[in-house]
Amino acid sequence: MEHFEFEKHTSSEYNTELEDIRNHLLQMGGQAENQLRTVLKAISEESDELATELLSQGDDIDQMEVDLDQECTRIIARRQPAASDLRLIVAVMKSITDIERIGDETEKMARLLKKLFARDFHSKYFKEIDHLGQEVLTNLSGSLNALARLDAEEAIKLAQRDQVIDAHFDELNGQLIKKMVKDPNKVKPYLGLSQCAQSLERIGDHAKNICEYIIYLVIGKDVRHTDIEEVKNSLLEQ
Structure with missing residues (x-):
């Protein structure tokens, strides 16, 4: 499979700018990953304190999004990038949006958890x-x-695994719906758990989107709305 390599420019400042936006994107992604770890720990420990802690971090990713978007815009305006440089910037700008939405979903989960904990609701479905x-x-x-x-082959494998997440979500959500039907007095808390599961499924979708942007960056082919098995077969032959 083809591998992506940064073009080296006569301007060392330009090289630094391109490397910086990728590094800043990874920092933003790391923050979103940490928020997901925190909310999952809040779930496993049924901890209101951890849910509150996560909500206090909400503005961090939003500010990273604004700053990084501005960096990309400045590079486009000043450098008028072409070819692989432009693919990099496009991939970064698209990934920014998905990472910011991951942050939104973790915050939504934290708010839902606080409501559940306030009701002193306990269920095996937290696990x-x-x-x-x-x-x-x-x-x-x-x-x-x-x-x-910049590993497109690994990105393809991860994109395929999203099907496992979707199947797990469908099964779990079906069980929660049955609980709501069986016990109408607890519809609200079980609905809250269902919404938490939906947020996780959406985060999985955003992670898959990032994988698709990696493939676009490395290969130069837009694989959105394409069967991932076909993508794997066609790209791994190259």
């Missing part, structure tokens, strides 16, 4: 949601590592 969350965390962490290494 089930944590299990789903660990699968999502593995994919998110893997996608960020693939981004750091």
Whole structure:
């Protein structure tokens, strides 16, 4: 498979700018990953304090998004990038949006958890949601590592694993719906758990999107809305 390499420019300042936006994107991704770890720990420990701690960090990712978006805009305006440089900037700008939304989903989960904890609600499904969350965390962490290494082959494998997350979510959400039907007095708390599971499934989708941007950056082909098995077969033949 083809591998991506940064073009070296006569301007060392330009080289630094390109490397900086990738590093800043990875820092932003690391913050989102940490927030997901925190909310999963809040779930496993049923900790209101951890949910509150996460909500206090909410502005961090938002500010990173604004700063990094401005960096990319300045490079486009000053350097008028072409070819692989432009692909890098496009991939970064698209990834910014997905990472910011991951932060939004973790905050949504923290707010839902605080409501559940306030009701002193306990359920075996906290463990089930944590299990789903660990699968999502593995994919998110893997996608960020693939981004750091510009590893398109690993990105394809991770994108395929999103199907496992979707199947796990469907099964878990189906169980929660049955609980709501069986016990109408607890519809609200079980609905809250269902919404937490939905947020995790969406985070998995955002991690998959990042993988697709990696493939675009390395290969130069937009693989969105394409069957990932077909992508794997066509790209690995190259």
